[in-house]
Amino acid sequence: MHLTTLETPCLVLDKAKLQKNIRNLNARMKALGxxxxxxxxxxxxxxxxxxxxxxxxxxxxxxxxxxxxxxxxxxxxxxxxxxxxxxxxxxxxxxxxxxxxxxxxxxxxxxxxxxxxxxxxxxxxxxxxxxxxxxxxxxxxxxxxxxxxxxxxxxxxxxxxxxxxxxxxxxxxxxxxxxxxxxxxxxxxxxxxxxxxxxxxxxxxxxxxxxxxxxxxxxxxxxxxxxxxxxxxxxxxFYDLVMAGLGVCDEGDIAVSVLASVIGHQKRKGWVITDAGWMAMSRDRGTSAQALDQGYGRVCGADGEPLDDLIVSGANQEHGIISDRNGKKIPWASCGIGSMVRILPNHACATSAMYDRYHVVDASGEVVDTWHRVNGW
Amino acid sequence: MHLTTLETPCLVLDKAKLQKNIRNLNARMKALGxxxxxxxxxxxxxxxxxxxxxxxxxxxxxxxxxxxxxxxxxxxxxxxxxxxxxxxxxxxxxxxxxxxxxxxxxxxxxxxxxxxxxxxxxxxxxxxxxxxxxxxxxxxxxxxxxxxxxxxxxxxxxxxxxxxxxxxxxxxxxxxxxxxxxxxxxxxxxxxxxxxxxxxxxxxxxxxxxxxxxxxxxxxxxxxxxxxxxxxxxxxxFYDLVMAGLGVCDEGDIAVSVLASVIGHQKRKGWVITDAGWMAMSRDRGTSAQALDQGYGRVCGADGEPLDDLIVSGANQEHGIISDRNGKKIPWASCGIGSMVRILPNHACATSAMYDRYHVVDASGEVVDTWHRVNGW
Known part of the structure; x- marks a missing residue:
């Protein structure tokens, strides 16, 4: 099953990136004894x-x-x-x-x-x-x-x-x-x-x-x-955009993302509307004080590759507003109505907390597992 | 059972305020036909x-x-x-x-x-x-x-x-x-x-x-x-602080609050530390653009009455930092280590979304019911 058959919004975890992140810090700590x-x-x-x-x-x-x-x-x-x-x-x-x-x-x-x-x-x-x-x-x-x-x-x-x-x-x-x-x-x-x-x-x-x-x-x-x-x-x-902004990781290391559906275009404003609002992303705006403000998240295609300079610039409860951070033209064909995007979160802890499970995927986007979370107190 | 026997953080819903809020808008709509x-x-x-x-x-x-x-x-x-x-x-x-x-x-x-x-x-x-x-x-x-x-x-x-x-x-x-x-x-x-x-x-x-x-x-x-x-x-x-800031309701109308335990004092800084961080309050900062910024929430005693000018001025995942919005002295005795406070949220939708249930209380703080929430997608 490919991730694009999942219902949106949902939380996607890239297993290979997860493993790499874990091994890197383990090796670092071993070296420091x-x-x-x-x-x-x-x-x-x-x-x-x-x-x-x-x-x-x-x-x-x-x-x-x-x-x-x-x-x-x-x-x-x-x-x-x-x-x-x-x-x-x-x-x-x-x-x-x-x-x-x-x-x-x-x-x-x-x-x-x-x-x-x-x-x-x-x-x-x-x-x-x-x-x-x-x-x-x-x-x-x-x-x-x-x-x-x-x-x-x-x-x-x-x-x-x-x-x-x-x-x-x-x-x-x-x-x-x-x-x-x-x-x-x-x-x-x-x-x-x-x-x-x-x-x-x-x-x-x-x-x-x-x-x-x-x-x-x-x-x-x-x-x-x-x-x-x-x-x-x-x-x-998992890493996240705040950590990338600090230079602790690269954007490409971020293992967790939110899969969203495009539900509308506001062409005159240069907005793509998705079903991933703050309920899906969390209200965390951790990058707002960093050099590169990523809004509510950095937008990638369903394949996980960044789409131009698109970010989630606004969020309501179940609506996300995607725009280009520099006001450039939106690649409308890459985010057609009904298509899917993946959004890297500001803060992995906060975004993950909005979900009860991870859809674990391999590098090709095949869903290989479902892992549950223990939320609450 | 009184609400102060509940484990913290948890979500408290005041049934009398809820009923009043609902009846008021129902009556208004009736009048408008x-x-x-x-x-x-x-x-x-x-x-x-x-x-x-x-x-x-x-x-x-x-x-x-x-x-x-x-x-x-x-x-x-x-x-x-x-x-x-x-x-x-x-x-x-x-x-x-x-x-x-x-x-x-x-x-x-x-x-x-x-x-x-x-x-x-x-x-x-x-x-x-x-x-x-x-x-x-x-x-x-x-x-x-x-x-x-x-x-x-x-x-x-x-x-x-x-x-x-x-x-x-x-x-x-x-x-x-x-x-x-x-x-x-x-x-x-x-x-x-x-x-x-x-x-x-x-x-x-x-x-x-x-x-x-x-x-x-x-x-x-x-x-x-x-x-x-x-x-x-x-x-x-439910109403919330954003609605109170807009003049849509009074702070006293807010039916939902977060019950928290005081877990520390930072006396030199004038900080009371609680176990209600952003996981308990949400990251919503909806009052930040209003005339009165309420931080992550307005602090009341366990009885629901506001405590001086205390607000939640900072939040980490499971830690809230309470301080006086005007830098005045903290009423340390009213928020002793191990005691409980109630916090009114900026945004009822966002804060409630962090919980799977409401502890429904009457005006005296007795827990009269537990109502569950259907979170997720």
């Missing part, structure tokens, strides 16, 4: 994660408890839940541990240590925790300033129901970098901050076996990972 | 649509065939599929008609008439079609200029397998209006353009029983609907 703990939040699918775990120690990262439950059910036991823990998430976390999952939680406050410890001690288990570090002012985490790090570390080490497993940070600001030199510098900032915190904990007599860092940009540009025990990344499996 | 054909794309749920159909003729609008199948299965037969038809959608449309659904398709080109007619004639049925009109340059549809309208109308009337049911337009640009006067003018533009096209068809000896217009802003501000046979709207059931 660091284990990769792939993030399950982009793919939300076991087939992709099994591929990503090839040659790795077997642990993964997740962004929701639903992912944790799903991946555990599929045989993955070593799971870092990399979003700060909340009280209402504890019953489900503890149930998963009862079943045999090795869940590590993340926290950055004394309050969190206390409510995790209380619930875990009452349940008769010990929950391992990583302390979240803020290496770049991006969102959560503590810095080396003040005494939070040692206070939280000491409490985790001493309280019943919790244990101190190490530190974790994410250089989320690397997505805003404007050059590969800036990403390299961000990778070193991420590494050195995490290592400094680990050393501060150890200097206080506290254990810190895990030093976990990661983002797709920094994992691709880090030159040295001394002191780091694991790298986390997720988007690298 | 026009039937309301509610749009199923916002709620994607039969319980909400059953409420919306109270006192109406029973027909609905949908944005996907999955909605059409779902609502038909729940007993609704008269369905307008209000997205331009594509060849790959025809087999499913015809199957649904075989089962007894009265589906009307939308089109704005001779090419579409031809492929619908061919498939329908081969299948031995007649597919009714509405001609999409472009009343405001928003996206699809034809104008009165040129001879497209009569050419498409004539073909629909004469070809086997299709029939001309009327015209349909949507004043999508009403979302960009800056005043209620502008919305009133847009409503009249929507009405008069649709009526003029209907008259042009009739003057050519073609039937045009249906003159369908609609959007939530224009349905709320239209003063006269002479010549219009039905109004379509969807967002009015």
């Amino acid at each position: 660091v284990n990769l703990r792939p993030h399950g939040k982009t793919a939300k699918n076991i087939d992709v994660m099994t591929m990503a775990l090839e040659g790795q120690e077997g642990g993964i990262t997740v962004s929701t408890l639903k992912e944790a439950e799903y991946y555990f059910e599929k045989g993955i036991t070593d799971i870092v839940y990399a979003v700060g823990i909340a009280p209402v998430k504890l019953p489900r976390t503890l149930r998963l541990m009862d079943k045999g999952a090795d869940i590590t939680v993340l926290l950055d406050s004394v309050e969190q240590v206390r409510f995790v410890a209380e619930a875990a001690a009452e349940h008769g288990v010990t929950v391992p925790a990583l302390i979240e570090l803020d290496c770049d002012g991006h969102r959560s985490g503590i810095t080396l300033e003040g005494d939070d790090l040692i206070a939280i570390g000491t409490l985790l080490h001493n309280e019943h129901g919790v244990s101190l497993k190490g530190v974790l940070t994410h250089a989320g600001e690397s997505y805003q970098c404007r050059s590969t030199e800036a990403i390299r510098a961000m990778a070193e900032q991420e590494r050195s901050m995490a290592v400094a915190c680990a050393e501060a904990l150890r200097a206080s007599g506290l254990p810190c076996p895990v030093v976990s860092v990661g983002s797709t940009p920094t994992s691709n540009f880090a030159q040295d990972l001394t002191g780091v025990t694991e790298m986390r990344a997720g988007v690298y499996m | 026009v039937n309301l054909r509610p749009h199923g794309k916002t709620a994607k749920n039969i319980d909400v649509m059953t409420m919306a159909l109270e006192g109406q003729e029973g027909g609905i609008t949908v944005s996907t065939l999955k909605e059409a199948e779902y609502y038909f299965e729940k007993g609704i037969t008269d369905i307008v599929y209000a997205v331009g038809i594509a060849p790959v959608k025809l087999p499913r449309t015809l199957r649904l008609m075989d089962k007894g659904a009265d589906i009307t398709v939308l089109l704005d080109s001779v090419e579409q008439v031809r492929f619908v007619a061919e498939a329908a004639a081969e299948h031995g049925v007649t597919v009714p079609a509405l001609i999409e009109l472009d009343c405001d340059g928003h996206r699809s549809g034809i104008t009165l200029e040129g001879d497209d309208l009569i050419a498409i109308g004539t073909l629909l009337h004469n070809e086997h397998g299709v029939s001309l049911k009327g015209v349909l337009t949507h004043a999508g640009e009403s979302y960009q209006c800056r005043s209620t006067e502008a919305i009133r003018a847009m409503a009249e533009q929507e009405r008069s353009m649709a009526v003029a096209c209907a008259e042009a068809l009739r003057a050519s000896g073609l039937p045009c029983p249906v003159v369908s217009v609609g959007s939530t802003p224009t349905s709320n501000f239209a003063q006269d609907l002479t010549g219009v046979t039905e109004m379509r709207a969807g967002v009015y059931m």
